[in-house]
Amino acid sequence: MALYHEAASILETVNNGKTSLKAEVFGKKGWKSDGKTLFALTSEAAKWSSILAEMVEKSGILKLEKQLSPTLALVLTHDLLLSKKGIALPQKHGLSATVTRHKARLSAELTKTRLRKGFATVDALRAHVNEAATKEEDGSESYAHPRWIRINTLRTTLEEQLSTTFAELDRVSSVKGVSNRSSKALYIDEHIPNLIAVSPSVNFNSSKPYKEGKLIFQDKASCFPAYLLDPGKEDGDIIDACAAPGNKTTHLAAILRSQKGEEARVIACEKDSFRSKTLQKMTKLADLEGVIEVKTEQNFLKLGPTSKEFSNVTGLVLDPSCSGSGIVGRDEGGIVVHLPSTNAAASEPTSKNSRKRKRNEKPSKEKPVPESDGTEDVREEEPEEAPKDSLELAKRLIALSDFQLRLLQHAMSFSSARRITYSTCSIHGEENEGVVVRALLSDVAREAGWRVMKRSEQVDGMKRWHRRGDLSAVEAALQPLTQTSVVLNNQEVADAVIRCDKSTEDGTMGFFVAGFVRDGTTKGDENLQHADAMHEVENGGENDEDEDEWGGFSDE
Numbered sequence: 001m002a003l004y005h006e007a008a009s010i011l012e013t014v015n016n017g018k019t020s021l022k023a024e025v026f027g028k029k030g031w032k033s034d035g036k037t038l039f040a041l042t043s044e045a046a047k048w049s050s051i052l053a054e055m056v057e058k059s060g061i062l063k064l065e066k067q068l069s070p071t072l073a074l075v076l077t078h079d080l081l082l083s084k085k086g087i088a089l090p091q092k093h094g095l096s097a098t099v100t101r102h103k104a105r106l107s108a109e110l111t112k113t114r115l116r117k118g119f120a121t122v123d124a125l126r127a128h129v130n131e132a133a134t135k136e137e138d139g140s141e142s143y144a145h146p147r148w149i150r151i152n153t154l155r156t157t158l159e160e161q162l163s164t165t166f167a168e169l170d171r172v173s174s175v176k177g178v179s180n181r182s183s184k185a186l187y188i189d190e191h192i193p194n195l196i197a198v199s200p201s202v203n204f205n206s207s208k209p210y211k212e213g214k215l216i217f218q219d220k221a222s223c224f225p226a227y228l229l230d231p232g233k234e235d236g237d238i239i240d241a242c243a244a245p246g247n248k249t250t251h252l253a254a255i256l257r258s259q260k261g262e263e264a265r266v267i268a269c270e271k272d273s274f275r276s277k278t279l280q281k282m283t284k285l286a287d288l289e290g291v292i293e294v295k296t297e298q299n300f301l302k303l304g305p306t307s308k309e310f311s312n313v314t315g316l317v318l319d320p321s322c323s324g325s326g327i328v329g330r331d332e333g334g335i336v337v338h339l340p341s342t343n344a345a346a347s348e349p350t351s352k353n354s355r356k357r358k359r360n361e362k363p364s365k366e367k368p369v370p371e372s373d374g375t376e377d378v379r380e381e382e383p384e385e386a387p388k389d390s391l392e393l394a395k396r397l398i399a400l401s402d403f404q405l406r407l408l409q410h411a412m413s414f415s416s417a418r419r420i421t422y423s424t425c426s427i428h429g430e431e432n433e434g435v436v437v438r439a440l441l442s443d444v445a446r447e448a449g450w451r452v453m454k455r456s457e458q459v460d461g462m463k464r465w466h467r468r469g470d471l472s473a474v475e476a477a478l479q480p481l482t483q484t485s486v487v488l489n490n491q492e493v494a495d496a497v498i499r500c501d502k503s504t505e506d507g508t509m510g511f512f513v514a515g516f517v518r519d520g521t522t523k524g525d526e527n528l529q530h531a532d533a534m535h536e537v538e539n540g541g542e543n544d545e546d547e548d549e550w551g552g553f554s555d556e
Helices: 003-014 021-026 035-047 049-059 070-082 094-100 103-116 122-138 158-163 221-229 247-263 273-286 351-360 390-412 433-440 443-448 471-478 490-496 524-538 541-549
Strands: 147-151 170-172 185-188 195-198 215-217 237-240 266-270 292-296 313-318 419-424 450-452 498-500 511-518
Touching: 003 021, 003 035, 003 070, 021 035, 035 049, 035 070, 049 070, 049 103, 070 094, 070 103, 094 103, 103 122, 215 247, 221 247, 221 313, 221 419, 221 498, 221 511, 237 247, 247 266, 247 273, 247 292, 266 273, 273 292, 313 390, 390 419, 390 433, 390 443, 419 433, 433 450, 433 471, 433 490, 433 511, 443 450, 450 490, 471 490
Parallel strands: 170 185, 237 266, 237 313, 266 292, 313 419
Antiparallel strands: 147 195, 147 215, 185 195, 419 511, 450 511, 498 511
């Protein structure tokens, strides 16, 4: 199995501080191992590395097992002693046997470390390690990033989960009340229905409701697009244009199902083949009602806006690839991985004793790491590697914003659409207010009657959200567009769009969302011809190459 060799390689790369763990795991292709499993192992091994390095050093196994590198020993020792499922290899596999034969001495070193640090159990030590790691990532004791959980009303209700799954948690009135890592508190969100927050130290990953798709881990900000779209009884089908892994898709489905019942239909498009599989897994688990129709390996730009198949589409959610600059932990750079020294003296001497221990030990039965069920909040784990300098960032933002604008204009070309939400997990104005302004001033928006959704028109929770758009970013986007005859109310646009900042008392990731509404009717044949012509352009090979370049980490 390549898992441990790949994990060791990743830790060696990120330890130089030039890239982040998420970027290395999810920003590169070609890993043989499942991305989520690989990220879980590397992040946990890094978190425990100071303790593991000391254990490996004092055990002396690097001197006894020459084929083990320090990072390889680190990840194998982690799973041997700290993973509930043990090493994800057959017992007779060479790597498994190499480390397992030293299990007794490694366990002894773990016990010494635990007692020296004053913890009665490994679980107590684990809680300490998790808390220390969270503090280090946040850089703030006051505003820890909470664990947001959306109650999937396609399968359960908030009331049912409050009385069962979360019955032992204490209700608090503010999200800051769950910032304490040892907190057993629960906060019911005041903006998004059926959304709660708990402390990051409270783990529901292994709970039955989570495994059944009743609970969905989804950042609060990521819930804004579907909620802002606010589909009602009078609306038709909804398209989620960049759907994988499916958090927004299932949110849309839940909202539409509550309004339209059995007539609800959400069309989910995902171009990437791997992410299409994730989307299928999640929707199959979370949507037992069959509200969602998944179009796997479907490029949204290939959909015909005037096609009969989409004649009943009244709303679209567009969450395209972006810089990922708003992702929590995205800009903190590399991590420090403590590595064992190959020159350290062993506290348990002699390889002879090691060989004797090998004959007498009976390794526990190992189980393979199961595949993800697809309900994780994947978007927050898939940023690409950060640009090396400001010039590279500027070039990247130009390419991204041009691509995002093409997608948004294509969405505006759907003949029956009345509402669109556009969102990114970016903090950059070029991808946010800049794209909104350029879209509003485009021919397709003006001919079809699209305008920004004003704050006064938004659903209550979004209307009350306090962080609005950046007026300077709106003005900056207008500066190059001196030839346009369209006049925008800059302050109205800035107040209409929504921003979220990371590492604040709101407990969200960095995020941006804007709503668009369509006034009046289209200009008949003229508008339809324009839409058809645009669709032909989007099908051209040159444009497809642009889209392929940025087919990356769309949301949840």
